[in-house]
Amino acid sequence: VIYPPHSKLTDKEKTNICYLSFPDSNSGCLGDTQFCFKFRRSPGRKVSLCCFLDQLDRDLPVYLKKDPAYYYGYVYFRQVRDKSLKRGYFQKSLVLISKLPYVHLFRTMLKQIAPEYFEKSEAFLEAVCSDVDRWPAPIPGKILHLPIMGIIMKLRIPTYRDKPGTTPVVQNMHQADAQISMALPTVHEVDLFRCFCPVFFHIQMLWELVLLGEPLVVMAPSPSESSETVLALVSCISPLKYCSDFRPYFTIHDSEFKEYTTRTQAPPSVILGVTNPFFAKTLQHWPHIIRIGDIKLPGEIPKQVKVKKLKNLKTLDSKPGVYTSYKPYLNKDEEIVKQLQKGVQQKRPTEAQSVILRRYFLELTESFIIPLERYVASLMPLQKCISPWKSPPQLRQFSQDDFMKTLEKAGPQLTSGLKGDWIGLYRHFLKSPNFDGWFRNRQKEMTQKLEALHLEALCNENLVFWSQKHTEVETVDLVLKLKNKLLQADREQLPVKTDTLKKLQTHINDIILALPDDLQDILLKTGTT
Numbered sequence: 182v183i184y185p186p187h188s189k190l191t192d193k194e195k196t197n198i199c200y201l202s203f204p205d206s207n208s209g210c211l212g213d214t215q216f217c218f219k220f221r222r223s224p225g226r227k228v229s230l231c232c233f234l235d236q237l238d239r240d241l242p243v244y245l246k247k248d249p250a251y252y253y254g255y256v257y258f259r260q261v262r263d264k265s266l267k268r269g270y271f272q273k274s275l276v277l278i279s280k281l282p283y284v285h286l287f288r289t290m291l292k293q294i295a296p297e298y299f300e301k302s303e304a305f306l307e308a309v310c311s312d313v314d315r316w317p318a319p320i321p322g323k324i325l326h327l328p329i330m331g332i333i334m335k336l337r338i339p340t341y342r343d344k345p346g347t348t349p350v351v352q353n354m355h356q357a358d359a360q361i362s363m364a365l366p367t368v369h370e371v372d373l374f375r376c377f378c379p380v381f382f383h384i385q386m387l388w389e390l391v392l393l394g395e396p397l398v399v400m401a402p403s404p405s406e407s408s409e410t411v412l413a414l415v416s417c418i419s420p421l422k423y424c425s426d427f428r429p430y431f432t433i434h435d436s437e438f439k440e441y442t443t444r445t446q447a448p449p450s451v452i453l454g455v456t457n458p459f460f461a462k463t464l465q466h467w468p469h470i471i472r473i474g475d476i477k478l479p480g481e482i483p484k485q486v487k488v489k490k491l492k493n494l495k496t497l498d499s500k501p502g503v504y505t506s507y508k509p510y511l512n513k514d515e516e517i518v519k520q521l522q523k524g525v526q527q528k529r530p531t532e533a534q535s536v537i538l539r540r541y542f543l544e545l546t547e548s549f550i551i552p553l554e555r556y557v558a559s560l561m562p563l564q565k566c567i568s569p570w571k572s573p574p575q576l577r578q579f580s581q582d583d584f585m586k587t588l589e590k591a592g593p594q595l596t597s598g599l600k601g602d603w604i605g606l607y608r609h610f611l612k613s614p615n616f617d618g619w620f621r622n623r624q625k626e627m628t629q630k631l632e633a634l635h636l637e638a639l640c641n642e643n644l645v646f647w648s649q650k651h652t653e654v655e656t657v658d659l660v661l662k663l664k665n666k667l668l669q670a671d672r673e674q675l676p677v678k679t680d681t682l683k684k685l686q687t688h689i690n691d692i693i694l695a696l697p698d699d700l701q702d703i704l705l706k707t708g709t710t
Contacts, residue, residue: 289363472502
């Protein structure tokens with residue numbers, strides 16, 4: 182059954198959803214299980230909401246921007262004994278498909294509606310859909326109130342302006358009406374400490390592997406553990422965006438199974454979460470494998486576990502741990518281990534442990550990225566090089582050697598006490614998809630900034646005076662160029678003040694009015710090419 186009924190999915194998408202919506206039979210998930218998956222959209226789909234979501238996308242932090250090539254599936258699966266059924270079990274999944282990576286929001290929503298849906302019928306889903314129809318647009322930075330079956334979920338989607346590591350608190354208000362409100366502390370974060378607990382002693386090495394876009398497999402007993410661990414790994418380099426593919430739950434039926442498990446080429450830069458024992462054989466050639474047991478909140482910290490050799494990983498029954506021959510570039514940070522161990526002994530709540538761990542990852546990532554940010558900012562031409570009568574100047578080329586020279590005086594040692602081979606880590610990172618994605622994004626932002634400064638320089642000129650000293654042909658050419666500039670500013674959402682755009686429009690109108698009537702008529706009607 183699909184709701185709303187007019188939603189269109191291709192046969193390939195339906196097949197992927199069907200296989201990904203149920204745990205593998207060996208998982209033996211009795212009771213209720215929640216997990217998430219990600220699958221490729223079929224190419225050539227028409228998307229009506231695209232432009233609308235693109236506008237909202239611009240205000241999101243880079244790691245929350247939607248990926249147009251993928252959908253997320255959020256699953257609530259129930260399996261209970263039922264002798265009246267042929268198989269002896271009731272097995273059903275309710276799946277929510279979205280372009281948005283808001284794991285915590287959709288997980289909370291499914292928790293509210295799925296149990297009732299299993300008791301009732303399809304008519305209940307219609308009621309849910311009519312509630313969702315009343316939701317406001319997912320505007321970043323606003324406090325949103327989302328009604329769902331008698332409850333109001335209150336939340337705030339982060340914006341790129343938020344200081345990394347801070348989450349403005351959404352307060353629970355006592356409402357006069359009968360509706361219960363529920364404040365969500367986050368829309369997208371997972372419980373980091375719980376997820377990393379089974380591989381607690383290797384968090385820093387795992388951060389390096391994710392940062393460098395290394396091929397990683399998470400072998401877990403169930404889809405909920407595999408999906409949470411993959412999402413935790415991807416988020417540990419925030420505010421950097423993980424730019425390769427990741428699959429929180431991946432099965433042998435996936436349409437990319439052959440592509441990702443082939444032995445004819447090196448494993449791709451991707452993080453896979455798997456539960457089927459078959460993968461222990463198929464992915465044996467992968468360089469880094471994380472094997473986790475059941476995630477339980479520890480009464481005690483796990484024992485120190487050595488990194489294991491890959492050849493020891495024979496089956497999915499192998500002991501939990503990290504199987505790799507990777508040698509970390511940075512020395513181990515013993516402080517964070519002690520801090521979290523102390524938290525376990527003092528029975529510190531897992532939320533508080535997660536906050537400590539998230540701050541640790543954030544500081545590590547920022548220490549790593551600040552020198553790159555500083556160097557890339559120096560590639561920007563000086564403002565005095567921007568002339569209104571010439572095209573905006575180009576950014577200078579990124580030079581690995583020049584960047585490496587800056588590290589001696591302005592490297593990560595300014596913000597991090599960690600010793601180790603930072604230079605080696607940077608060299609490796611500069612070859613990774615994460616660097617490529619980060620640098621393209623910075624390039625785009627800086628090019629747009631140059632375009633915006635060029636627009637401002639044009640606005641500050643006396644354009645009417647200029648047009649009086651030039652021929653009609655040159656003046657018409659200028660008008661068309663200025664109109665194109667306005668269109669570009671709108672299309673690319675250039676960081677320009679509204680006043681600047683209004684001023685430019687006034688300039689255009691003044692120049693046109695100073696021209697002969699026949700030209701005025703043509704130019705006032707002319708849009709732009």
